[in-house]
Amino acid sequence: xxxxxxxxxxxxxxxxxxxxxxxxxxxxxxxxxxxxxxxxxxxxxxxxxxxxxxxxxxxxxxxxxxxxxxxxxxxxxxxxxxxxxxxxxxxxxxxxxxxxxxxxxxxxxxxxxxxxxxxxxxxxxxxxxxxxxxxxxxxxxxxxxxxxxxxxxxxxxxxxxxxxxxxxxxxxxxxxxxxxxxxxxxxxxxxxxxxxxxxxxxxxxxxxxxxxxxxxxxxxxxxxxxxxxxxxxxxxxxxxxxxxx
Ligand code: URA
Numbered sequence: 001x002x003x004x005x006x007x008x009x010x011x012x013x014x015x016x017x018x019x020x021x022x023x024x025x026x027x028x029x030x031x032x033x034x035x036x037x038x039x040x041x042x043x044x045x046x047x048x049x050x051x052x053x054x055x056x057x058x059x060x061x062x063x064x065x066x067x068x069x070x071x072x073x074x075x076x077x078x079x080x081x082x083x084x085x086x087x088x089x090x091x092x093x094x095x096x097x098x099x100x101x102x103x104x105x106x107x108x109x110x111x112x113x114x115x116x117x118x119x120x121x122x123x124x125x126x127x128x129x130x131x132x133x134x135x136x137x138x139x140x141x142x143x144x145x146x147x148x149x150x151x152x153x154x155x156x157x158x159x160x161x162x163x164x165x166x167x168x169x170x171x172x173x174x175x176x177x178x179x180x181x182x183x184x185x186x187x188x189x190x191x192x193x194x195x196x197x198x199x200x201x202x203x204x205x206x207x208x209x210x211x212x213x214x215x216x217x218x219x220x221x222x223x224x225x226x227x228x229x230x231x232x233x234x235x236x237x238x239x240x241x242x243x244x245x
Contacts, residue, residue: 001041011055063225067217074100107206120237127183131208136199144197154192
């Protein structure tokens with residue numbers, strides 16, 4: 001709950017002093033009732049009108065970095081009753097995921113209620129770098145690695161250039177750990193890319209999104225981004241903003 005004049009001023013409608021004048025003059029209603037008390041407290045659900053104009057309340061922006069566990073759906077609600085990423089976050093704000101990680105994929109997921117930034121970050125043209133680590137069946141040949149790097153056709157369209165690095169090979173179990181860096185965010189992209197070159201993905205984790213990583217977090221834990229990090233994300237996409245309009 002916040003004081004009425006503060007909510008009006010935060011909405012950008014007018015200054016706090018002007019809001020107080022308007023309240024005293026009886027020009028302000030809360031849920032249809034005229035309010036002249038300056039100290040009146042209101043909350044987010046209340047409809048505030050000044051001279052018949054509904055003011056748009058400012059909602060605080062939240063930016064959260066979650067280490068998504070396996071078997072959690074990247075959605076705000078699941079009809080089948082499965083755990084969603086929101087089950088891990090304690091907030092009353094209506095945040096939603098920036099992009100998607102599969103049910104069985106773990107790792108870094110951003111959530112926010114800042115629609116502008118979310119849209120810019122998800123847009124393929126902004127080319128945000130995402131680093132995944134995949135455990136795959138088999139051992140990749142040099143040729144397969146080059147195919148992944150240069151782009152493979154999935155769903156009828158070639159993927160853009162990727163960075164690929166084999167981190168570890170286990171000859172005994174015939175599996176490999178491969179780091180792959182992509183800029184797009186197509187549906188099941190990493191799994192489909194590996195499938196295309198004949199290697200099934202057994203495990204998948206997103207380790208990095210732009211300059212953000214999972215340092216200091218365990219699976220299921222989250223933290224708020226710092227103001228500096230939010231500014232840095234905006235700086236990354238700013239030059240694309242006008243171009244995407
Ligand atoms: N690519 C995939 O295949 N799955 C994910 O969850 C993310 C990227």
